Amino acid sequence: MKKPRIILLCVILAFLLVWPFIGPKYMVYLTLSIFGYSVALLGLNLLFNYTGLLSFGHALFIGFGGYTAAFLTSKYHIPHMEISLLIAIILAAIIGALIGMICVRYIKIYFAMLTLAFGMLFHSFLIKTYYLTGGDEGMPVLQPSLLGMDFSDMDPMAFLNGPFYFYSLGLLVLACIVMWRIVHSPFGLCIQSIRDNPDKAEYLGIGIRKYRLFAFVISGCFTAVGGVLLAPVTGHMDPGMVFWTHSGDMVFMTLLGGFTNFFGPMLGSAVFVFLRDEVSSVTQYWRLIFGALLAAMVILAPGGIIEVISRSFGFLKKKVKAGD
Amino acid sequence: MVILEATNIQKYYGDFCALAGVDIHIREGEFISIIGPNGAGKTTLINCLTGFLKPDTGQVRFKGKDIAGMGPEKLSKMGIARSFQLVHIFPDLSLIDTLKVAIISRQGKGGRFFASLSKDKVLHQQALEVAELFGLSDRLEETSKNCPQGTKKLLDVASAFALHPEIILLDEPTSGVSTSEKNKIMQVMVDASKKIGIKTILQVEHDMDIVFSYSDRIIVVQQGKILADGPPDKIEKNEDVVCNVVGQKECFQTFNRIMEMNREERA
Numbered sequence A: 001m002k003k004p005r006i007i008l009l010c011v012i013l014a015f016l017l018v019w020p021f022i023g024p025k026y027m028v029y030l031t032l033s034i035f036g037y038s039v040a041l042l043g044l045n046l047l048f049n050y051t052g053l054l055s056f057g058h059a060l061f062i063g064f065g066g067y068t069a070a071f072l073t074s075k076y077h078i079p080h081m082e083i084s085l086l087i088a089i090i091l092a093a094i095i096g097a098l099i100g101m102i103c104v105r106y107i108k109i110y111f112a113m114l115t116l117a118f119g120m121l122f123h124s125f126l127i128k129t130y131y132l133t134g135g136d137e138g139m140p141v142l143q144p145s146l147l148g149m150d151f152s153d154m155d156p157m158a159f160l161n162g163p164f165y166f167y168s169l170g171l172l173v174l175a176c177i178v179m180w181r182i183v184h185s186p187f188g189l190c191i192q193s194i195r196d197n198p199d200k201a202e203y204l205g206i207g208i209r210k211y212r213l214f215a216f217v218i219s220g221c222f223t224a225v226g227g228v229l230l231a232p233v234t235g236h237m238d239p240g241m242v243f244w245t246h247s248g249d250m251v252f253m254t255l256l257g258g259f260t261n262f263f264g265p266m267l268g269s270a271v272f273v274f275l276r277d278e279v280s281s282v283t284q285y286w287r288l289i290f291g292a293l294l295a296a297m298v299i300l301a302p303g304g305i306i307e308v309i310s311r312s313f314g315f316l317k318k319k320v321k322a323g324d
Numbered sequence B: 001m002v003i004l005e006a007t008n009i010q011k012y013y014g015d016f017c018a019l020a021g022v023d024i025h026i027r028e029g030e031f032i033s034i035i036g037p038n039g040a041g042k043t044t045l046i047n048c049l050t051g052f053l054k055p056d057t058g059q060v061r062f063k064g065k066d067i068a069g070m071g072p073e074k075l076s077k078m079g080i081a082r083s084f085q086l087v088h089i090f091p092d093l094s095l096i097d098t099l100k101v102a103i104i105s106r107q108g109k110g111g112r113f114f115a116s117l118s119k120d121k122v123l124h125q126q127a128l129e130v131a132e133l134f135g136l137s138d139r140l141e142e143t144s145k146n147c148p149q150g151t152k153k154l155l156d157v158a159s160a161f162a163l164h165p166e167i168i169l170l171d172e173p174t175s176g177v178s179t180s181e182k183n184k185i186m187q188v189m190v191d192a193s194k195k196i197g198i199k200t201i202l203q204v205e206h207d208m209d210i211v212f213s214y215s216d217r218i219i220v221v222q223q224g225k226i227l228a229d230g231p232p233d234k235i236e237k238n239e240d241v242v243c244n245v246v247g248q249k250e251c252f253q254t255f256n257r258i259m260e261m262n263r264e265e266r267a
Helices: A003-022 A025-051 A059-075 A081-103 A108-128 A156-183 A186-196 A198-203 A208-234 A244-257 A264-282 A286-300 A304-313 B042-049 B072-078 B095-107 B121-133 B149-161 B179-196 B208-214 B239-246 B251-266
Strands: B002-013 B016-027 B031-035 B057-062 B080-083 B167-171 B200-204 B217-222 B225-230
Touching: A003 A025, A003 A156, A025 A059, A025 A156, A025 A186, A025 A208, A025 A244, A025 A264, A059 A081, A059 A108, A059 A208, A059 A244, A081 A108, A081 A208, A108 A244, A156 A186, A156 A208, A186 A198, A186 A208, A186 B095, A198 A208, A198 B072, A198 B149, A244 A264, A244 A286, A244 A304, A264 A286, A264 A304, B002 B042, B002 B200, B016 B042, B016 B200, B016 B225, B031 B042, B031 B208, B042 B167, B042 B200, B072 B080, B080 B149, B095 B121, B095 B149, B121 B149, B121 B179, B149 B167, B149 B179, B179 B200, B179 B208, B208 B251, B217 B239, B225 B239
Parallel strands: B031 B200, B031 B217, B080 B167, B167 B200
Antiparallel strands: B002 B016, B002 B057, B217 B225
């Protein structure tokens, strides 16, 4: 990574470290969702930008993460966040592999529709199995313990804006490092070659389905971790979290921030979360505003906000055309 | 030793017969050109030989193993590589990364999820060597889609060479390239194959000058059948072939005069 970028990231990280102490409580609370979505979008963008597959069902994996946390904390009284994370990752890997085996046989719109279909299957499953998941009422997510430390005597808001904030931030940094390594590894290069030209990649001996499947599974695991992080923030999991519009929101965040940049989707999630909060406090038709914004974004700046920013600062590598 | 052989392969597209029972034997160390008019079935033949298409009947054997319809991934692992008539590149990858993909695949390093690509000096060095052979060293960091056509063509071929295959099949390696560059590209490829140790080359080519200067053997395909098969000096004397490939009967003598002049020039 180039030096100016490292300095910029350090400044952002330093700001995030002091943010809970200087920011308004509610804003700090909103930042928690951004952390959760950022980890989830790292996964989504591994598929979208690096493998060339657009998933419209990734809320499914948010659901795996979130419901794992809900089950463990409220049904089995296992508050340990680490156990939730581990089980969510295992679950996402297993189910991701099963679903992936079917989905990666297809590309483009067929892949998108299949992932959407599996997401909706899970949505129906959650609603129908009322005795298990609480149906459309959902399940509560109780306050987790972090690294074996119990914070149950703490005020919920103080817990979220305190220990949980730093825990989430730490996990986000870790997730970024791991994903950065993955996309800059031989595997990362191979999936990018598949995105660019699957026929050519196959003639160079790259097993395209195998690589797509790996990417799908890794992507699912990251998104499930994001789901676990989001669960205590909302304090409640319901089928709405896996509904296709939620997957759509995730795609929107990715496009908004700029999918061609590693950090773009994170910026997108930040803008999305804060903007939704602002707009929905003014009007209930926030989706109307967001729809217009998305249209404007695709037409005027297909590379997302990060393209606009870096174009103004002049350190952008490639310009994105909506026709590409 | 026969390395690749096809026996009685037939391929139909609906009612249209693209290959009507073709037999080919390719020995190790040969440089073979397949020629023939447009629509003769040359590309179909290459596609059948490289597993892109499964022939309707017949066998394709590589070192004794039946490979008909085996699929490109497995074939590349067995030692068969190819390039395409229309350039196949990775538009958004840089030249060096494109070559790295081929080397990673050859060495089976694709499953390394956490290894750093930029710190793999050996891989970088190997990619540099291939780039050097093909004269691509000046553009290593350039994005493939921004390169001129000739460079793209070379990159397509170079990435196939980087697999270190035992046999390489080139579908019109000089198509879409200016006449002046054609010979340069061919020379680069022949030199590179010697250095890398690729012994057998099979190409489809329209440029007769190139075909007759580089090939050990020429196979003439017409209407899905093999019209002639032999060394260049025999093929150029074959009136039937020249009339079919060049076009008109009157051309036969002119063609032979040109070939004669070319030979004198080279000598």
